[in-house]
Amino acid sequence: MRRLFYVSFWGTRKGWWDRLDLLFDNLSKNFEVYDVGFLYNHAFKMIIKKDNNINYIKFLLRFKKLETKIIFNQLIRFPFLICAFARFRPSIVIFYSNVIPLYILTMIFKINKLFNFKVILDLDEFGGKEDEKRNVINKIYDKIILRFLKFSNLILVINNFAKNFLKSYKIEDSKLFVLPQFVNPSRFRSNANKEELRKKLGLNKDEIIVITSGVLRAGNYSAMLKFIRAFARIESEYKKDLSLAIIGVAHREEFITRLIEEGNNVGLKVRYLGPYSKEMLNYYLNASDIVLFLSLKNLGSCFNTPIRFFEYLMSGMPILAVDLPNVREHILDENFLIDIYNEEDISSKIKNLINLIRGNKLVFKAKIPSEVDLKNTYLKLNKKLIDMIYVKI
Structure with missing residues (x-):
């Protein structure tokens, strides 16, 4: 089986996020899945645990005080990722990309050429969550990020607005895949x-x-x-x-x-x-x-x-x-x-x-995606990833 990394930079566990549980369950049918993350306030070492079909790689770091200093934080983490890539040689790496600063994103593609894996971004945010207005620096940062997104093999987004927004910046439709939230x-x-x-x-x-x-x-x-x-x-x-x-x-x-x-x-x-x-x-x-x-x-x-x-x-x-x-x-x-x-x-x-x-007259109707439809969407992603490896996409 080909190996697939999901890099979230904090690491997850079974039952932590329904969307990832469903994603990993589906991916494990065709790939050997590794969830890669980091824990704080420990000595430098790597721990690998297996839960059913999912391998959890946790890097334990001592630098708890650097948790809020993103640049130093990522610089410390990044060499550990290189070691993991070199050791396990994944075919596909999915980055939970809202936590990846620009310089890390740049390095990813350089490493990609070295290790020859496919890069997928699980992009659940763009443009900031909290600001009413983006300042000039943020807007410049966004535009540079958009340029780098074009180099990824696939971008996962959560809704159609995100897909259409990225398409408006000339990102190919074939590189965009709507993978909605899932709640059990x-x-x-x-x-x-x-x-x-x-x-x-x-x-x-x-x-x-x-x-x-x-x-x-x-x-x-x-x-x-x-x-x-x-x-x-x-x-x-x-x-x-x-x-x-x-x-x-x-x-x-x-x-x-x-x-x-x-x-x-x-x-x-x-x-x-x-x-x-x-x-x-x-x-x-x-x-x-x-x-x-x-x-x-x-x-x-x-x-x-x-x-x-x-x-x-x-x-x-x-x-x-x-x-x-x-x-x-x-x-x-x-x-x-x-x-x-x-x-x-x-x-x-x-x-x-x-x-x-x-007046006891309140009626609420919403369009709720069925569990079957959502699971079928996740299965379609598997097929797309397999095609990505064995066919030129």
């Missing part, structure tokens, strides 16, 4: 009713609960502020027995404090319920009335469809989401799409949904 639907099957779940989670059984989850970074924090401030336009009768619940973790503690304060200023009860596990997420979602998906509207948020959005879809709960082209691939009803920069639009959509909930 078995995680979102529950027989418990809403009242039982609220009792279990300590939530008020009489409230209308809007819930959102994930890691609160600068970008979605800004979007949350805009959303909460729109409640200043909403009459108090709509805010009665209404609460916004946040689950997950925040990059900064003051994010949560500020959101609660902003909620108090506009008469909205904002509650932080803390971190959650994969098992608990389904309970929280099904205990709510509306699930909230927020993001700033920029290139980065359109390019990437986060896993949490697919988790919301799989839960079957009504989703109030920011209006983005990648979101519109799944939600078509305008009543559930908001302009994050328009307080009037946000407030009118919220009032409409509250009226529908109180």
